[in-house]
């Protein structure tokens with residue numbers, strides 16, 4: 001076994017002891033980032049390449065700093081995004097909802113479907129849609145200036161790597177409750193992973209100490225921002241337009257009724273994440289403009 005793989009084994013035990021959920025994966029990913037190789041290529045790193053940064057980064061992870069903040073990178077579907085202090089690190093559960101939206105946009109009989117990503121954070125959802133549905137136009141809205149700076153960086157990097165996408169993913173600063181008024185009644189799909197944690201609920205240190213508060217907390221029942229997404233979606237969507245909104249694993253029923261109780265929505269459904277937990281709600285806006293629904 002190589003020196004690095006020995007070190008990864010010791011680091012894995014140290015991270016497990018610190019309560020890290022996926023200690024082996026995290027130790028391997030930190031080693032891979034330090035040595036700038038893929039995770040499956042760690043055995044090719046020569047013993048002479050020892051780098052003390054590995055142990056300082058393992059110490060940060062053991063102190064429960066999120067992996068993505070340590071490596072500065074987050075992977076989301078086919079994208080590599082830059083993340084760090086001030087922005088929510090995108091999560092795998094959001095990839096499932098984004099995949100649902102991508103499939104619906106691809107199926108739409110619309111030349112250039114228009115999507116809105118409410119609370120874009122790093123830009124993950126908007127950029128994944130832009131990358132996987134190149135004919136779509138995506139409007140990404142973010143209120144927090146720190147998060148917006150990360151989104152801007154990721155959009156710029158992405159356009160540099162794929163210049164034909166220039167102008168397809170547009171970043172808007174502001175509150176999604178009153179954003180994008182110029183698009184009222186015309187949007188084909190609204191998607192959002194808004195803050196949805198009830199104030200005072202337990203969250204692990206990686207979340208509570210590193211994700212920005214504006215990305216997490218949303219009133220006593222965690223539903224304030226989701227209710228705002230419902231109101232914004234009814235304003236933005238054209239008749240027949242779709243909404244998808246992520247929620248916490250225990251909120252499936254409550255979020256179903258945020259849409260089910262309001263007139264104008266039809267075919268409201270719960271969808272699950274990869275772990276089989278209710279994770280997002282979708283609905284279809286069926287009201288005609290001006291019918292008061």
Ligand SMILES: C[S@@+](CC[C@H](N)C(=O)[O-])C[C@H]1O[C@@H](n2cnc3c(N)ncnc32)[C@H](O)[C@@H]1O
Pocket residue numbers: 088089090091094118119120121122123124125141142143144147174175176177192193194195214215216225
């Ligand atoms: C849970 S994070 C999700 C970020 C990103 N969409 C993702 O899935 O990785 C929620 C984001 O919504 C933003 N946000 C919260 N309330 C907002 C509002 N009223 N208007 C605009 N952005 C908001 C937060 O600043 C944060 O970046």
